Structure formats: C-alpha cells, structure tokens
Amino acid sequence: MWQQIFNRLQWEEPARHLLETTLQKQAWSRPWIRLRTPLPGTGWLRGTFTGHTDWVRACAFGPDGTWAVSSSADRTLRMWDTADGSTILTFEGHRGWVTDCAVTPDGTRLISASRDRSLIIWDARTGAPLRTLTGHLSDVRACSVGADGARIVSAGADGTLRLWDASSGSPLATLIGHSGGIEACAISPDGSWILSAGEDQTARAWDAATGALIRTLTGHTDRVLGCAISPDGHRAVTCGADRTVRIWDPSDGTQLATLTGHSLEVRACAISPDGHQVVTCGADRTVRIWDFETGTTMAELEGHGDDVDDCALSPNGAFILSGSRDRTIRLWETPTDGQSDSPDRHSDRVLDCSISPKGDWFVSASRDQTLKVWDMATGQLERTLTGHTHWVTGCAIDPSGTRIISSSRDQSLMQWDASTGACAPVAETGHETNGCALSPDGAWVIAVGDTHLMRWGIPGPNDLQRVWSRSGSLRECAVSRDGHRIVSVGTETVVLDAATEDTLRRPGTSGLSQCCAIEPDGEWVVSGDDPNLLTIWDPSTGAPLRTLTGHRDTVRACAVTPDRQHVLSGSDDSTLRAWDAETGTEIARLPTPGWVLCIATHAASNRFVFGDATGGVYQADLVGT
Secondary structure: OHHHHHHHHOOOOOHHHHHHHHHHHOOOOOOEEEEOOOOOOOOOEEEEEEOOOOOEEEEEEOOOOOEEEEEEOOOEEEEEEOOOOOEEEEEEOOOOOEEEEEEOOOOOEEEEEEOOOEEEEEEOOOOOEEEEEEOOOOOEEEEEEOOOOOEEEEEEOOOEEEEEEOOOOOEEEEEEOOOOOEEEEEEOOOOOEEEEEEOOOEEEEEEOOOOOEEEEEEOOOOOEEEEEEOOOOOOEEEEEOOOEEEEEEOOOOEEEEEEEOOOOOEEEEEEOOOOOEEEEEEOOOEEEEEEOOOOOEEEEEEOOOOOEEEEEEOOOOOEEEEEEOOOEEEEEEOOOOOOOOOOOOOOOOEEEEEEOOOOOEEEEEEOOOEEEEEEOOOOOEEEEEEOOOOOEEEEEEOOOOOEEEEEEOOOEEEEEEOOOOOEEEEEEOOOOEEEEEEOOOOOEEEEEEOOEEEEEEOOOOOEEEEEEEOOOOEEEEEEOOOOOEEEEEEOOOEEEEOOOOOEEEOOOOOOOOOEEEEOOOOOOEEEEEOOOEEEEEOOOOOOEEEEEEOOOOOEEEEEEOOOOOEEEEEEOOOEEEEEEOOOOOEEEEEEOOOOEEEEEEOOOOOEEEEEEOOOOEEEEEEEOO
16 A cells, blocks of 8 residues: 555655655565656556456446446456455356446446347346347447436447337337448437447437437548437537547537547547546547547546557546556546646557666667667656667667667667667668577677577677577577576577577476566576466576466566566566565565566666556666565
C-alpha cells in the first residue's frame, strides 16, 4: 500500500514533502519499487484489473459504480470490485468470444453477446446463467438494455438487430436494413428508438415499437464501429474505422460535428451522464475525452499496451472504464482540467534499453524505428536517433560511454555518437536481427537473428568474425561481464565460450525463452521461460537451480541487480517484479501501463530503467533491500 501511495502522490505538493519526510523517518519492513519517472495517467489511473487471458472486448459499470463487468475473447465475463480490482465472479458458459456485455438498470442481471451466435442472461449475484437467447445466424457483436430493463437489443454479423423480452427471453422483433454486419447498438433513454452502427458505413435509427427504419445517418467513409445516445435522447454519437467521431441530430439526420484526433480506427464511444462529455477509445491505444458542445479534446489517457476496444462511464460520470487487447481493464478518474497526462515517449513499443557506465544517461530502442537518449538526472529527452528503417530491436553502450550500438529488423547494426547522434554502419547482417550485446571491452558485438548468432568487430564496417547457425529461433543474447561467455535464448538456449567457441545447449528445456541475463560474476543465468516463469540455471551445465513463479503471462524481460541478490522481471501481465535470487520468492511488484519488454540495471547503483508496450521508458529504484 505504501508503494502505491508514494508512487501516485510523490509528484504533487504538499504530498511530496510529507512522503519524503515519512520515507526518511520510517524503516520499511519489506522491499518496494520507487518510481523516479511518472507513469502516464499517474494522476488519473485508479486501477488495473487483470485476470482475463485474452482480449477484453467490452466493459460496463454496475448501477452504483461499486462493481463493473467485462467480457473477453477468453469466453468469459468477469465481475470486478472497482475499489480494489479484485474479481468478484467469473461467468462461464459461452462457446466463443464474448463480444459485448450490458447490465440491467437494477443490477440484478447481466447480458452477454457472443460469437457462438447467442446471448445469455445471467444472475449477477450468483453468476448462474438464467436464459440463452438464440436466433442470430452468425456472431452476435453487441447488446444493450433499455433504461426500464424490459427489453434487450442485439446486433449481429448477420446484418440484423433483434429485440428480446428481458424477462422471458422471447424474441419480439427483427430489424433488417443494414447491408452488412452490425457492430454496435443502443436504446434511447425513453425506449422509443434504437441506434445501430454498421459495416456498411452507416448508422441507423429505428422505431423501437414497430421496428421501422426512421432514418439513415451517412457521412462515415468506413465501417461504423460504435454508437451512443445522449441522456436527453436529442443527440447521437458514432465512431468508426475512418478515425472520426461524429455527432448527429437524430431527428433529421443532420451531422453537427466531426471530431478528429485518434490516429487509428475508433472502436467505441460513450456519453457522460450529464451529457457534457464524449469518451472514445481506439486502436491507437488511447482513451480520449471530448467536450460535447465544442468538440475539442479535453484529455487523452494513455497506458494500455494494445488496442482499446471499449470504454464506459460510471453512473456519476466520475470514472471511466476501458477494456483492451492487452487483456486488462483500467479504471480512470475522469479528467477535468483539460491537460494531457503523457510524458515524451516513443510512438510504439520499447524493445530494449541500456544505461551508460557513469549512470548519467540511458538509451531506449523502439519499434517506431528510433532510439532515444535520456538524461538520467532529469528524465528529459536529450535527442532522438533516426536512421534505421525497421524496428530497432537492441541497444548497447560501449565502456567509454561515447558510443551506442543498435540492432534492427532492417538487417543492420549501427553505431552512434552518444553526444552528437552521428551514426555509422557496423554491419549489414543479411538477417533480421532480434537483439544485440556488446563485449566488455567494446571490441565486438553479438547479434541474434532468427537462426543465426553473429559476432562482428567494432568499429567495422562488416568485420564478421564468426557465425553460429542454430536450428531454432533466437530472441535475445547476453555477454558475461568478463567476456568469457555468450548466452542466447529462443526456441533453444545456447551457451558459447567466447574464446574456444565451445557450445553448450541447455538440456531439458522446451518451449520459448524470451529473455536472459547473466549475473555479474557469471555463476548463474536467469531466463524468462514458458510458461510464464523465470529459471535460474548454471551456465556450465545448464542445470536449473531455482524457478521463480508468479507472473500470469509471458515473461519478456529480466535483469540482475549489481549485488547479485535480486532478479527483476517484466511480463505481458503488465507488472514489473523483483525476486530474491537465493530463495526465488517475489519481494516487490509494480503494476505498469503496458507489457514490460525490457529492463536495464546500472553496475553501481540500485537504479534501473524499463520500457513497455505503450512506448514509455521509466526509471525506478529497488528500495529497502
């Protein structure tokens, strides 16, 4: 709890002074992770709910806001306590992705839509299925419940809307008119009309009593993916694959405004209970809040590690829920100050990072094809290095701290002047390169490709010293501090003697290892292995020494602290964890905005740097060890 409070409030006065005073006076009984860089949304992110094992497709609040529900491609729904993010109930019964969910106004029942062509009405208190509604001829993509709780509307890939009696589950009407699948639907607050969003680039308004088409809203230039109706029923909002959000007068079909700002398709939209704000989310991994009257962006929430497919507002409008393909649901306080809360960052996933020998700067490498150099003391961006034409997969800093070596999927190794950013080629590898590691004296660099381990002389160019061909795919490599051993991991794990080139294949391993690190004395190696664990093992024999378990998804990053006492790890479960290397027990955990993809430690301090799938790069300390 202390870690959570400190990391959230340390950026604000007067809380900062009080926290620092408490920190100096108090001897903490257990280690914790102190952030030195604010996470995006630090002021607004209130919780990250984890538990789904596949994409989160939809989310909704309960009527009092104390709980929420989500649906997932893992074929389940989950009910969450919004106070602490714990799972209250898991609802199982669908045979395909659960594409949408809704809550009845009294909170006693849940409605779910699925790719198995059915809807299920659930008892929200027990998790038991009450009724299964069938009739759609293909995927059911969306569902909505009327304000009186009496009717359910569903939208299908079969191009139909269907009305159902919420009590009996019996079908009431089928609405036909769209020329393609229907992506979303909503019922007006007074229950008199229905809004639908379709693949045919239109939104349509329907008479809820007769099923007759009232009006077709045209203007989108691609699929319409989401729709919402204002609390007074006088306005409609739609969003789509054309990257726009549009506001309409449904009485005559007039388009009143077009809101632009999302960089990729907009997946969902919602309107605040007071009708003053529109909330949208999309494939650009952001949640945006717009002023309904002016159409201006009030705030942008960043932190998800993948597409955000749905968003919802709490009944009082104070909180926003977002569901993402990163398998998490995030709870945000609704911003009111109109300020963006995101640091300077990469525009895509951060794949590697490294700290300079003096610890005064660090570098990050990203799928956005750039490297960024950061000041360690201030956290400010010093320069962006451009020149690669594909993902930059690895970065390393030479012992003098004057050069950066980088690897890329563009089949090149580059060296950069750390002060000026000037670049020169080291090698054209002839293979897509997944990572690199530098020798302790800076004389050579190891690069790993899909089936090749290559050693190149520096400064080059193209001084190829050795190639090791492997039968498996290689993902990452590391060089021991004395330069005697090279370790590479992937679908096979290999240890090489750098002098004799003798090879040891780690026995007894199966599956994929995503990362590895060698402890400073070279006596053991830690790797992130399938399924969702870390293994500490002897590089001389390959024998496992300890297994570290606790992550709930793939382990993408690992590092060893300079005192050899602790292992740091990052995972697709959006956590960074610290472990006791001797016992294998977890000692600290930090929730992160997205999948943690890289970690770098410094040889002379407890400071470390990590990067994530949202494009963020952060500094932190392991405190109290």
